[in-house]
Amino acid sequence: MPRLSTRAAFVLFIILVVVAVAQAVWWIVFMAMLVDEKVDIARDLGAPADVVEAIHRQEVQRQIMVGLEGCFFLVLLLVGAWLIYRALVKAEQLKFHQENFIMAVTHELKTPLASMLVSLDSIASPRIPDEKKQALVPRMKDDVRRLERIVNNVLEAGRIGRERAAAEMQPVDLSALVEKVVARMESFSTRLPLTVDKKITPGVQVMANPQSLSQALEAVLENSLKYHDGSSIHISVGLRTDSDRAVIEVSDRGIGLNREDCEAVFDRFYRVGNELTRRTEGTGLGLYLAREIVRGHRGSITAHSDGIGKGTTFVISLKAGASI
Numbered sequence: 061m062p063r064l065s066t067r068a069a070f071v072l073f074i075i076l077v078v079v080a081v082a083q084a085v086w087w088i089v090f091m092a093m094l095v096d097e098k099v100d101i102a103r104d105l106g107a108p109a110d111v112v113e114a115i116h117r118q119e120v121q122r123q124i125m126v127g128l129e130g131c132f133f134l135v136l137l138l139v140g141a142w143l144i145y146r147a148l149v150k151a152e153q154l155k156f157h158q159e160n161f162i163m164a165v166t167h168e169l170k171t172p173l174a175s176m177l178v179s180l181d182s183i184a185s186p187r188i189p190d191e192k193k194q195a196l197v198p199r200m201k202d203d204v205r206r207l208e209r210i211v212n213n214v215l216e217a218g219r220i221g222r223e224r225a226a227a228e229m230q231p232v233d234l235s236a237l238v239e240k241v242v243a244r245m246e247s248f249s250t251r252l253p254l255t256v257d258k259k260i261t262p263g264v265q266v267m268a269n270p271q272s273l274s275q276a277l278e279a280v281l282e283n284s285l286k287y288h289d290g291s292s293i294h295i296s297v298g299l300r301t302d303s304d305r306a307v308i309e310v311s312d313r314g315i316g317l318n319r320e321d322c323e324a325v326f327d328r329f330y331r332v333g334n335e336l337t338r339r340t341e342g343t344g345l346g347l348y349l350a351r352e353i354v355r356g357h358r359g360s361i362t363a364h365s366d367g368i369g370k371g372t373t374f375v376i377s378l379k380a381g382a383s384i
Contacts, residue, residue: 073145077138084134091123154329168210172203179203202248209282212275213345232268234306234378235260238299241277245285253292254285260299264306266378268357276353276361277308279346280374284312287372301380308376317365317372325363326351354378 102115179196182188238260246256284295296311317325324330328348347363354361359378365371 234264257296276350279350287314306380311373313371316370322363
């Protein structure tokens with residue numbers, strides 16, 4: 061059975077609304093005409109004026125009752141049509157994002173594999189000096205880590221809907237965890253100069269699953285690494301306490317976001333729809349997983365941006381202390 065496009069679904073919804081409203085208007089007009097016919101018949105049969113008036117009043121009350129019931133069912137029909145339309149639109153959007161996801165994953169897997177194949181051929185070649193071969197090892201490690209992150213994200217995305225990410229909670233030194241994740245990010249090979257400003261309050265404690273929380277923070281930091289302005293990469297990482305909350309802030313000076321994208325970036329398979337994004341590696345799962353993991357820790361994650369070209373700030377808020 062062929063699927064309706066979003067435009068076809070909208071046209072069908074409008075036609076259904078117009079037909080339903082036109083039918084309701086005609087029904088009201090017809091009922092009013094029917095009342096007049098009954099009154100005229102009573103008069104033609106010589107009924108007394110008080111009887112004619114009683115018939116008129118009775119018919120008006122009956123038509124009002126039927127009319128109210130009809131309006132109720134009309135509203136139900138329109139609400140149902142609107143819900144069906146919204147479901148069709150969401151289904152088409154999900155299909156679009158899934159198709160993009162398949163293409164992105166295919167590209168993401170092919171790129172590091174091709175890079176490792178070239179590196180292995182270079183290492184196996186007797187014509188290449190040993191010092192150049194040794195220089196290829198860090199690049200291959202980066203490619204392996206990239207493949208590992210992709211596979212882990214895909215597996216986690218399929219599992220996270222069935223079980224929350226906050227299993228195996230334990231006391232965690234969040235300050236040390238953030239320092240460790242940032243240090244790991246700073247070791248990544250980047251083509252552009254990387255500057256990381258850190259303002260991390262020491263000794264902040266939370267109850268968390270350290271592995272999954274590290275994955276969430278890595279996804280946010282990786283997002284800031286990828287969506288730079290093309291000249292340099294500047295990231296600010298902060299950790300502070302606010303009342304009973306531990307607040308992590310990750311800011312960059314990259315491409316920024318439109319207001320409508322600040323919430324949508326956390327949707328599964330979503331990638332911001334511009335040419336720069338489509339040239340940037342990614343599967344559209346990282347921030348989705350970050351949101352689900354943070355929610356599993358009974359926290360929140362939000363994105364803020366003043367617009368395109370003005371950078372983005374991600375804020376993760378978790379309950380501080382030894383209990384959650």
